[in-house]
Amino acid sequence: MNKVSQSFVRVRIIYVATTLLLVILSVYAFIQIKSLIDAANSMINANKITETLQNIATNIVQAESSSRGFLLTKDSIYLLKMTIALNKMQKQRVELNQLINKKTDTLSNFKAIDSAIDKKIAHLLPSSFSVTFPQNSVYSQNTLKDSIEEFDVLCESLHLLKKKDSSVLANNINEYNHQSILTPSFMIAFFLGGILVLWASYLKIIKTLREEQILQRALLLQKEEIEKKAEELIIINQNLLQESNENKSNSDSLLIANKEIAYELEEKEKRAEELVIINQNLLQESNENKSNSDSLLIANMEIAYELNEKEKRAEELIIINQNLLQESNENKTNSDGLLIANKEIAYELEEKIKRASELIQINKELELFAQIASHDLQEPLRKIQMFSSRIKEKEFENFSLSAKSDLEVIEDAAARMQVLIQDLIAYAQTNNDERTFEEIDLKVIISEVIDSLKDNLHAKGVAVDVGEMCNAYIIPFQFRQLMTNLISNSIKFSQAGVPNKITITSCIEKGDSNMHKKLEITKNYCHIVYKDYGIGFSAKYNEKIFEVFQRLHGKETYKGTGIGLAIVKRIVENHKGIITANGKTNEGATFDIYLPTN
């Protein structure tokens, strides 16, 4: 681009220079021609002056000779001739005057000539007077003599003027010659220069045009290349479009496959739920069967715990699976991972089904155990206690000290055994699903429980504050058991010397997953808050406290089998509810119970 603009500037400079040169040339030529014409005019003028001077001289001579002829002849014809000559001369004088006016340098000479001519005419005129006065004839010798001298002076002046004029003419001719030689050569030189400049500019323009042509060709080539590239790009874009379409269809089919997987998962979940229901039905049927096993209960609880764990894991896997489903919308490879995860879930489900069938068997056996424990297991124990009490009543006085102490050990152990068996029965029976749900005012049930425990509450100085309570959909005797266990615990774990207090409130509220992850936001729950100000427990036992046989204190400090809260949890779970514990050492415990409203 710079090059092009540079060449434009150059061309412009050349043209401006050429125009200037031509203008200068024209002006110079005009001046030259003008001076040539001037020179020619002055030459012609000089010639005319010379010629007029000659004529004046001739007429003066004529008038002189005519006057002399008159003087000699006294013939008037000579006088007439002289007058004619003088008149002619007067005309020529006017002519000369006009010619000389143009030239100032000859004017002074001309004035001298003019005065000389006037003097001559004045001399000639007396002779004309003599014509009128012929008798006078005083034309003296002096006068004639003066006239001749004057004539000589005049001739001399005329001759001088002529000479001067001819020298001017010679100068003019010289100059004219000089000019006529220089002017053509200058003209030629200037024209040649102008032609050269024109040629130079022509060449420059041609060169620029060629460069432009080359540039244009290069531009054309570049344009073609760009077009080719654009075509290639279009082809590439079309390929990309095709590929993306294929990808889309792939991902669509993937989405469908994933939906099918999700559907299958749901079906499996449903089947699992159905199995749970079947399980429950089987549990009911199993009430009548009998057999023995002490370790069954523990095994059952372990398996129940494992089942819970499995369920948790299955839920986690379902969440993972859902995430994988989302990802697979964009990426095909992820769906492979999803398939693997799905297989894992299927495997977990199989495991769960296996566990469920095992649980059915174990629950049957547990029910049998509850039956046995209620009657057959308690029977011999009761007899031990009964007869030891009889011995104590009748024979105690006759016993040695060590025998007395031994009997007391027997009674203690038997009493502990009894409590243990009773708690185990209670625990086993809370698994029973035969119970019917009723909508009951919780305040009524809690009042009943407080009433049944009033002696213990009074003995330990525990106050119970029942606040606003709502209705709940519950199994009445189970809920009664739950409250009994909680309040009994609070009484048992009061701080020595510090009056304990229990507060119970409840209300209906929406499920808040912040409170517990298993609470569903769409459901309403009866939320019961049970709080006491006893010895409490460390927050690290918040979960563990619900486990069977879990004791945080030695038998000597606080009596108990460690089954009470396990029963509480089992009852809450029978209600499809959730219970959480929150302990603070030496400050008390809070239990949050969430029961579904239907």
Added chain:
Amino acid sequence: MKSYYKPLQILLAEDDENDRMNFNEALAASKMETNITMVNDGVELMEYLEQEDAEVPALLFLDLNMPRKNGMECLLEIRQMPKYRDMVIAIYSTSSSEKDIEQTFFSGANVYMKKPTDFAVLKEMLHKIVTSVNVYSQPPFNIANFLLKL
């Protein structure tokens, strides 16, 4: 006034010999005028009650866990018999499970006595029941008061 002179007719259905002996001794200790009849199981009980000339006892102590025919079956059958509709039936069982208590209450038993582990308690309980027969025979029947407590 008549009842003061006529001994209280008590029927005990109990398969365990030791329990029968304990029961007898404890009842005797209550110093109430009683006439006690004992049967060893449910079948025997029903045979006894089905006799045409059988006197309706004032009080039946019924064990639940008995061979051949258990207490629950007997209870249901007895309450079907118009003759014994108003007889006071005291369940006398080792079990104190909610299930047993509830079932027997709704099947028409009047009081539920858990066999105690202490002889002194046994005496006390029997004394309480025997002296309150009239209370147990009268409505209202409330499950909350069904289980005997001292």
